[in-house]
Amino acid sequence: MRFSKAFIPTQKEIPADATIPSHQLMLRAGLMRQLTAGVYVYLPLGYKAMLKAMEVVREEMNAIGGQEFHLPALNPESLWIQTGRRDVPNFILSIKERDLVLAPTHEEVIAWIASMHIQSYKDLPQIWYQIQTKFRNEPRPRSGVLRGRQFIMKDSYSLDASREGLDKSYDLHAEAYRNTFTRCGIRFFVVGASSGAMGGTGSQEFMVEAPHGEDTVALCTQCDYAANLEIASSALPKVTRNEGSSNVEEVHTPNVRTIDQLAEFLKVPRERLAKSVVYRHNGSPLLILMVGNDQLNESKLIAALGGGEVSPMSADDLKGLTGADGGSIGPVNLKGFKIIADKRLEGANGLISGANRNDYHLSNIDLQRDVTLDGYYDLRTIEPGEACPKCGAALKVSNAIELGHIFKLGTKYSEALNVTFLDEGGAGKPVIMGSYGIGIERIVACAIEQGHDANGIVWDKALAPYSVHVIAVNMNSKDVVLAANQVYRSLTEAGIEALFDDRGNVSPGFKFKDADLLGMPFQVIVGEKGLKNGQLEIKRRKTGERTMVAKDDVVSTVQSLLRE
RNA sequence: CGGAACGUAGCGCAGCCCGGUAGCGCACUUGCUUGGGGUGCAAGGGGUCGCGGGUUCAAAUCCCGCCGUUCCGACCA
Numbered sequence: 135m136r137f138s139k140a141f142i143p144t145q146k147e148i149p150a151d152a153t154i155p156s157h158q159l160m161l162r163a164g165l166m167r168q169l170t171a172g173v174y175v176y177l178p179l180g181y182k183a184m185l186k187a188m189e190v191v192r193e194e195m196n197a198i199g200g201q202e203f204h205l206p207a208l209n210p211e212s213l214w215i216q217t218g219r220r221d222v223p224n225f226i227l228s229i230k231e232r233d234l235v236l237a238p239t240h241e242e243v244i245a246w247i248a249s250m251h252i253q254s255y256k257d258l259p260q261i262w263y264q265i266q267t268k269f270r271n272e273p274r275p276r277s278g279v280l281r282g283r284q285f286i287m288k289d290s291y292s293l294d295a296s297r298e299g300l301d302k303s304y305d306l307h308a309e310a311y312r313n314t315f316t317r318c319g320i321r322f323f324v325v326g327a328s329s330g331a332m333g334g335t336g337s338q339e340f341m342v343e344a345p346h347g348e349d350t351v352a353l354c355t356q357c358d359y360a361a362n363l364e365i366a367s368s369a370l371p372k373v374t375r376n377e378g379s380s381n382v383e384e385v386h387t388p389n390v391r392t393i394d395q396l397a398e399f400l401k402v403p404r405e406r407l408a409k410s411v412v413y414r415h416n417g418s419p420l421l422i423l424m425v426g427n428d429q430l431n432e433s434k435l436i437a438a439l440g441g442g443e444v445s446p447m448s449a450d451d452l453k454g455l456t457g458a459d460g461g462s463i464g465p466v467n468l469k470g471f472k473i474i475a476d477k478r479l480e481g482a483n484g485l486i487s488g489a490n491r492n493d494y495h496l497s498n499i500d501l502q503r504d505v506t507l508d509g510y511y512d513l514r515t516i517e518p519g520e521a522c523p524k525c526g527a528a529l530k531v532s533n534a535i536e537l538g539h540i541f542k543l544g545t546k547y548s549e550a551l552n553v554t555f556l557d558e559g560g561a562g563k564p565v566i567m568g569s570y571g572i573g574i575e576r577i578v579a580c581a582i583e584q585g586h587d588a589n590g591i592v593w594d595k596a597l598a599p600y601s602v603h604v605i606a607v608n609m610n611s612k613d614v615v616l617a618a619n620q621v622y623r624s625l626t627e628a629g630i631e632a633l634f635d636d637r638g639n640v641s642p643g644f645k646f647k648d649a650d651l652l653g654m655p656f657q658v659i660v661g662e663k664g665l666k667n668g669q670l671e672i673k674r675r676k677t678g679e680r681t682m683v684a685k686d687d688v689v690s691t692v693q694s695l696l697r698e
Numbered sequence: 699c700g701g702a703a704c705g706u707a708g709c710g711c712a713g714c715c716c717g718g719u720a721g722c723g724c725a726c727u728u729g730c731u732u733g734g735g736g737u738g739c740a741a742g743g744g745g746u747c748g749c750g751g752g753u754u755c756a757a758a759u760c761c762c763g764c765c766g767u768u769c770c771g772a773c774c775a
Contacts, residue, residue, distance in 0.1 A: 146724065146736065147710045151768055171767065224773060239775070273699070273773060281774080348774075541775080569775085608733050643735035650735090661734060671734095 135600070136622075137635040142179055144648050154346040156582040157278025159591050163651050165578075172275025172283035179652070180578075182599035184286065187318060187577040188265050190596060191288045194314045198306040200261040200290055205243050207267060208234045213242045217550040227271045227283070236269035241543070241569055244291040245551040252565055255295040255557050259303055263290030265574065277346055279575040280535060286575060292568035295555060300542055300566045304336070307540050307570045311340050314572070315537060319594030320580055322537060325351050328364040328433050340538035340572075342580040347535035352516055356527030364433035367512055368520035368529055373405050373425055373482040379500040382466065385486070388493045391461035393427050396495065400486065408479060408487040408499065410463040412447040415439055415472070419447065419455055422513060423465055423475035423487070423501075429515040438474065438511035456490050464488035465505040466496055472508050475501065480510040535583070537576050543567040591653030592676050600633040601696055603654040605645050607661035609638040617685060618660040621670060624689045625658075630696070632658075650675065656695055658688060 142164040151168070152158040160166050165180025176184060192202065211233045214220040219242070220235070227236045237243065244262055252258065265288045272283045279285070292303035308324070315322045320342060327339040339362060341351055352366035353359070361367070390396050397404050404426030411422040411430050420439075424430055435444055452460055455470060464487035465473050479485070483500035501507060518531045545564040548554070553565045578597065585592040595601065602625055606618035615636075622634040633654060635645045642661075649657050659671040659680075669682040672691060683691050 143708090145709060150704090150710070153769075168767090219775085222775080225775075241775090270774090274769095274771095276769085539775080571775085605734095610733070641735090641737055642733060643737075646735045648736080659734080663734070 135633050137633060138637050140179075140633070141177065142652070143177070144651055146647075152278060154277050154280075154583070155586055156280070156579040159582055159586055159651075160278060160579070163591055163653070166279070172272055172281070174279055174282065174284075179599045183578050183593070183597050184574055186597045186599070187574050187581075188286070188288070190317050191314050191572055191574070191577075192265060194310040194317070195261075195263050195288065195290060197313075198261060198310045200263045200310075203262055203264045205237070205240050205264050205266065207237050207269065209237045209243060211235050213246060213551075217242055217245075217547055224271050224273050227269045238268055238270045239287070239569075239571070240264065240268075240289055241291065241547045241567070242551065244293075245547045245553050245567070248293055248548070248565060249551055249553040252293060252553065252555050254555055258293055258295040258555065258565070259299050260293040261290055261303060261306070262293070263288060263570075277348070279579050280346075281348065282575070285573060288572040288574060290570045292570070293553075294566045294568070295557065295563070297566065300544075300568055303568050304540060304542055304570075307568070308338065311538050311540065311570075311572070315340060315577075318577055318581060318596050319585070320537070320577065321584060322580075323351075323353070323360050325360040325362050325534075326365055327362045327539065328437065336542040338540050339536050340540075341534040342537055342584065343532050344535045344580065344583050345533055346583070347533040349534045349536050350531060351534045352529045352531055354522040354525060354527055355530055357522060357525040359522050359524040359529075363515060363531065364431065365437075366516045366529070367523050368516040369523050369526060370478060370514075370516075370520055372478050372480060373485075375481055376484040379483045379503060380498040382499060382504060383497050384489055385495045385497050386493065387495045390493070390495070396486070397426075400495075400497075402486065406484060406486055408465070408475075408482075408485045408501075410460075410465065410488055412452055412460065412463060412471075413444050414447050414451075415444050416442040419471045420444070421463070421465060421468060421471045421473045423473065423479055424514060425476060425478045428476060428478070429517075430513055431515040434511065434513050434515075438509075438513060458488065458490045458492050462488040462490065462492045462494065464490055464496055464499070465501075465507075466490075466499060473505060474508050474513070475510050476513045477510045478514065535576060535580055536573075537580060538570070538572040540570045541568060543569050586653070589647070590651030593653045593655055595655050595696060598654050599652075600631045600654050602630055602632040602656045602658055602692055603649045603652065604632055604634040604658045605642075605649055605660065606634070606636055607642045607645070607659060609636065611662050613665050614660050614662060617665055617670065621658055621660060621685070621688050625692065628689050628693065630689070630692060656692060658692070 144164050145162045148158050149161045152161055164177055166174045166176050169175050226238055268287045269284050275282050294300045294303055322340050322342050325339050325341055327337045350363040352361050390399050393407050393409055396407055407426050409424045413420045481502055485499040486495050486497045487499055489496045519528050522529050548564040548567055554562045557563050581597050582591055604622050606614050608614050622632055625632040653675055655675055657673040664671050668685050670685055670688050671680055672683055673680045
């Protein structure tokens with residue numbers, strides 16, 4: 135492509151609305167423009183990078199036997215009502231004029247097709263995928279392309295006759311994902327994840343560590359333990375059980391509200407303080423006991439409760455139910471609440487907690503003796519520096535971007551939409567499904583987050599819109615023009631995608647700056663200096679390293695560089 | 699959906715407090731110049747000041763409403 139004919143609107147100034155590097159650079163390098171919040175126009179250069187990412191994904195999906203579909207973005211609303219997902223908050227965008235919705239994902243449509251055509255265990259397994267635009271009713275789009283209202287996803291769906299089959303399909307996807315992201319030159323890691331409201335038994339996320347990521351993950355500094363903070367655990371000791379339990383005593387604790395104040399006031403370690411956190415679960419009052427200042431993890435809470443809606447109880451609501459304020463609430467003689475506790479408190483005694491009477495606490499609480507508990511669960515959010523549950527080394531907590539997510543769905547959708555097959559014994563059974571997504575824009579954005587410097591993008595070969603950027607330093611020099619055209623033609627004829635900066639009205643410095651901003655892996659610089667010796671210069675964008683190469687050797691040199 | 703900020707030429711911004719002919723840099727057009735890291739000089743073109751209403755002789759500027767965008771939070775299959 136000749137730059138003089140190309141539509142590549144680069145910008146020197148940083149757009150005011152872009153706050154993270156990938157967003158700024160995607161705008162500055164002319165990859166895209168924002169149409170409205172969360173919706174982007176992909177310009178030719180940006181779309182080329184996206185197509186490269188999609189092709190890598192496609193090849194890896196085909197390699198595990200995936201079959202590509204093209205599914206409708208417009209879906210009948212009724213299909214989503216059947217699975218109960220029509221009313222999921224902030225999920226579906228709908229069409230005003232018709233009872234149609236814009237599909238945010240395609241489990242429903244896949245299940246609909248499968249329900250018609252999957253009849254026998256002999257028809258299974260299947261891996262069906264699509265690489266298409268999806269829509270989501272994001273309350274707050276942000277971080278450029280990382281969280282939009284419209285985006286391109288590779289989604290695949292596995293259909294299996296057995297749990298073992300699902301495990302195999304899932305493992306195939308995990309391997310395909312590793313290959314995909316590795317080929318894209320992205321440094322990633324895999325974490326255990328919560329399956330959330332999607333339902334199902336297992337799930338993992340493919341993550342890229344990034345300060346601007348909106349996910350939080352725990353990573354072991356020594357072993358390979360990695361988990362989304364939603365499910366991460368640490369090897370923190372339980373609260374010890376003292377020998378014998380004294381009688382519960384009421385203690386006057388005027389104006390003591392927080393755990394820190396209480397520990398200070400009573401001169402006791404925080405481990406002996408059972409903090410009461412009050413919620414409503416599907417409307418019913420719920421008290422959760424945590425150790426000291428341990429933070430309740432809502433994702434774990436929901437999982438422990440088997441789903442449903444949870445929300446912190448308001449101060450007024452709490453006062454009405456208990457007669458006391460938050461800070462004085464406790465599990466002993468608390469009427470009308472379901473009570474659960476963090477695992478660290480399992481069987482503990484000698485605890486201090488609220489008396490359900492302002493300015494009073496109870497001491498010597500024995501959870502076995504004094505409280506009717508509905509169970510102990512891991513409910514706390516881990517903190518950086520705590521011990522890895524696998525190896526005991528320190529955990530760190532990082533922000534990350536979710537590139538891909540793989541799910542063992544089970545039979546939630548096949549049951550809702552009646553997708554059944556006959557097994558060997560002739561019995562009807564629901565098809566067992568898996569669901570696996572990759573965000574295409576996120577591949578590109580993460581590649582830029584990891585591949586950029588002060589001058590611009592540094593593309594990996596796999597995603598670079600062009601492999602080589604040919605720069606004619608001085609278009610007024612006949613020799614330069616001739617040599618640059620020759621090398622551009624030779625590269626193109628050799629099947630190497632080249633962008634040729636043949637602009638006549640642009641100074642050399644401007645061309646160099648643009649080339650670094652656009653970030654193609656290699657630059658071939660054609661200038662009078664080198665030509666005197668019959669040489670051209672090859673610059674590696676990543677390292678800045680420059681080598682002079684004889685004119686006739688440029689194509690072969692570039693070819694070997696691209697093979698590295 | 700709660701909190702905050704912003705909206706003036708394609709982009710980045712000043713002007714608004716204190717009402718009185720709309721400005722700067724980049725980009726763009728033309729000519730000359732320069733030619734290995736966003737050349738230099740000169741002459742130009744381009745704006746319903748987000749939209750609607752109000753106050754006033756007069757509104758980018760003051761008041762009210764709306765819309766849009768961004769950030770923090772909530773949310774995030």
